[in-house]
Amino acid sequence: MATGRTHRPATRSRGIPEATVARLPLYLRALTALSERSVPTVSSEELAAAAGVNSAKLRKDFSYLGSYGTRGVGYDVEYLVYQISRELGLTQDWPVVIVGIGNLGAALANYGGFASRGFRVAALIDADPAMAGKPVAGIPVQHTDELEKIIDDNGVSIGVIATPAGAAQQVCDRLVAAGVTSILNFAPTVLSVPDGVDVRKVDLSIELQILAFHEQRKAGEEAAANADGAVPHTAARKQPADKGPDGDVPAVMPA
Amino acid sequence: MATGRTHRPATRSRGIPEATVARLPLYLRALTALSERSVPTVSSEELAAAAGVNSAKLRKDFSYLGSYGTRGVGYDVEYLVYQISRELGLTQDWPVVIVGIGNLGAALANYGGFASRGFRVAALIDADPAMAGKPVAGIPVQHTDELEKIIDDNGVSIGVIATPAGAAQQVCDRLVAAGVTSILNFAPTVLSVPDGVDVRKVDLSIELQILAFHEQRKAGEEAAANADGAVPHTAARKQPADKGPDGDVPAVMPA
DNA sequence: CTTTGTGAACAGTTTCACAGCC
DNA sequence: GGCTGTGAAACTGTTCACAAAG
The missing domain is CATH 3.40.50.720 (NAD(P)-binding Rossmann-like Domain)
Known part of the structure; x- marks a missing residue:
């Protein structure tokens, strides 16, 4: 046995999705910052922005923990900090x-x-x-x-x-x-x-290599390989056309 | 403006799934090690073990890059190193x-x-x-x-x-x-x-917090969770009280 | 035989959109 | 009105299982 594997969560426990668990620390950080500024409550929209995710995802994530928000109001910052900390096991040493x-x-x-x-x-x-x-x-x-x-x-x-x-x-x-x-x-x-x-x-x-992969794609619009590598200056180069504010590039369908 | 996301594959490039891209560096590392040992070919099974993934996933991943293997034989190590490097953009500076x-x-x-x-x-x-x-x-x-x-x-x-x-x-x-x-x-x-x-x-x-989450869960499980695993040794540490015997689902927080 | 490559089934995740509560 | 909580839909990723190739 014991063939190396990064071992999955595996736990048959209460079903908090792994993807959600991975975001809880992010929320916690954002909430801690709000707490330090004595902000009493926060909406899913605001908190999501602070954590860099979208609000639907955040609400779904929190729904796995329980119903800790108040409709029409938002979430109590201190209470959420506590609940997430507890869920993550950070209330112990x-x-x-x-x-x-x-x-x-x-x-x-x-x-x-x-x-x-x-x-x-x-x-x-x-x-x-x-x-x-x-x-x-x-x-x-x-x-x-x-x-x-x-x-x-x-x-x-x-x-x-x-x-x-x-x-x-x-x-x-x-x-x-x-x-x-x-x-x-x-x-x-x-x-x-x-x-x-x-x-x-x-x-x-590995992280750098993943970046390189995407970087390569970006350049692949025209002038490809050049010993020089990249076009500096003006961040507004070959942007793949349009794209508004939050709009992500939709997955172009296969021809 | 766009709030920082963890990145966006997006563009209409050739559709290599993001999850696959994230594993390519892993394969590359394993392949490089084989290359240094002058191993000429490797099967999906062997390579998968070296990279810590399962072989079906590996084959699927490689299938996005093209058909670089030989049935009944496996993959040519050098060739694959080159193909993955190129795909990741590592052939450039x-x-x-x-x-x-x-x-x-x-x-x-x-x-x-x-x-x-x-x-x-x-x-x-x-x-x-x-x-x-x-x-x-x-x-x-x-x-x-x-x-x-x-x-x-x-x-x-x-x-x-x-x-x-x-x-x-x-x-x-x-x-x-x-x-x-x-x-x-x-x-x-x-x-x-x-x-x-x-x-x-x-x-x-964040990584530590994710570990803590799972660690916390383990404490409530270990009674039943000894199927094929291996109890590392008799943990002489303070074991938290233990748990109900056969319960394969520990339900909610025991407060 | 052995091992790849891949459709198809399945599992997990994200997004949508709206009912329900404040 | 504003905002949460959540089913359902859409999407992405993984695993299965086997036909095709050497």
Whole structure:
């Protein structure tokens, strides 16, 4: 078993669609900003704009959580913040370990977005003995030898892998063996994990490649390959004709 | 104006599904690894395993690119590497600028995965005058004032934003005005861009929140969920109380 | 035989449009 | 009037299963 798979949600639980779950953090961020400005209520239209989605989608998403809005009025900001936080499990404390304290690991350790939600960086772990004891983001780096003990002592169930690709699987195996059941992987590798362990992957170069794909299409309107690559200046170049404000290009039918 | 979306395939191009495009880099990576080991051909089954997807999906994906396989044999590794690279636009040079050279920006600048595909870091840009001239990953950091000139001189069409959230929209506006049409955004903000500009977002805390959601669910399930999986080991941690035995549907929140 | 390529069934997601409540 | 909540429609993505090709 245990052939690598990014493992699906799988959970047979209450049916909140995966796509909705992925947007809840987005809503939460927008709501938190509103909350900080002491905005009491917000309409689906406004909130959707702030989160960068459309309002029908947002309403549908919220409908999976329950009926938390008031018709004719909108949603109570504080209440929604709480409900979404709870749904995401952010009302509890999630100790997290970050393994691999290079530039990326350090960036993660310093990233404010972690602490502000329920996440707490319980430990930073690196294989380089020279790093041991050095504080990063105020937290002393510990050696990989301590990994199992750290996870055990802190009840860590979420691990972040920011090591080079070559070390990722091995680190992953140790994390899983030590009891970690959710992994956020920044190394450009496919990780094999046993069933029941969730892996999410963030891959910098993949994102760029997807952009390149679309970028290439944009240029494909006329002057194609040129060693130069792109036409700078004036963003108003070969726009594919029309398109109004929010209107998305409709899916042109096959001839 | 158009609120930043996570991008839009859209144009009347040849219809490669977005989900397929997103997997091509994955296949490419697996194929590159095979290529380096001088493996001449690979079956959909093997390649799918290496890329972490299932083989039917892989074959369907490849069918959008054309018929590049040989029945009874599999796919020619080199040929497929070339075809996918070309489809993704990686056979051309993509100069990229990275704006915001903190830990994350530095991690990106040092990230090998960029250069190895068609991407070239044309410049590193930071608002801090103290950074100017300092080399990161062998490239001297330049001040934000130079942004427009750099983009123009290098024909940059892809920009990476690794600034704090507060600066991201402003940087984005300048990039777009200067001619950038694809943006990879690491700042935790929704960017507004005009139509025709693609934005992809990588958000560290969102990924963690999604993991937390699933992690939370697991806690209520594990009693029944031990079919073919593998209990990692006896988690010596504080297990949350457990749950009803046979319930394969944990119903609602137990408060 | 083995393995691809693909129509067709299925599953998940988004959008529409409007009934129902404030 | 304004706005939510939601069925139904439209669309996108995945899986199945098998005919066709080597």
